[in-house]
Amino acid sequence: MKNVHCDNYHIFFKNLANPLKIGIIASLKEKPSSVNELSEKLGVEQSKLSHSLANLRFCSLVNSKQVGKKRVYSLNKKTILPILRIIDKHRQADCAGCKLK
Amino acid sequence: MKNVHCDNYHIFFKNLANPLKIGIIASLKEKPSSVNELSEKLGVEQSKLSHSLANLRFCSLVNSKQVGKKRVYSLNKKTILPILRIIDKHRQADCAGCKLK
DNA sequence: TATTCATATGAACCTATAAACATATGAAAA
């Protein structure tokens, strides 16, 4: 089922404007994971992750599929990786002097 | 002077996660403008714009130059236009059924 | 160098979003 809403740019970007969600994205970039796996890896409580993942799903930034009892989330790489690449480039070009983490 | 800070992804994206700032970006995409010009065009109070513009400048999403008494802001198109293009593509591919504005 | 125009800054308030915690749902195995 694909009929999600991505109303407007700023709704989409709210997902990227949040450290936890960026953490989730970074983790899913490495490999698809269940909620509990993310919870252990990131040291974050389960319901917090579920709430965040619901937002990410809402704008199709992640996909999920049921695997036994677990639900495995994966990243929509086609959209996200190019964006991250642009940001990295931006930081090198225009933020030369700043404290990158 | 270019030594601004763009600490982290989410700080950068906060600028895009805000309708007013998206409005500013959309307007500057058309043409560079002073604060007062933006104020009239967008129907938004001056100090509100100055605050927003300060954030946008902080992450080098806009540039500014003094022209007489006015300060003219312009868009960092090199970074922003590619991002907007990705989002548009994303909305067509993955948000086929949603209410686009 | 006082005055005006243009923008920036500060601080208090307000609101939207995230955190926290309890509870519900759902899937599979006993």
Add this chain to the structure above:
DNA sequence: TTTTCATATGTTTATAGGTTCATATGAATA
């Protein structure tokens, strides 16, 4: 068919960020 594991959802509280308004700074002209 109930028990357990895994995730989602609802509600309250806390907090970050935006708005507002008053004031400060800065650039140019008289």
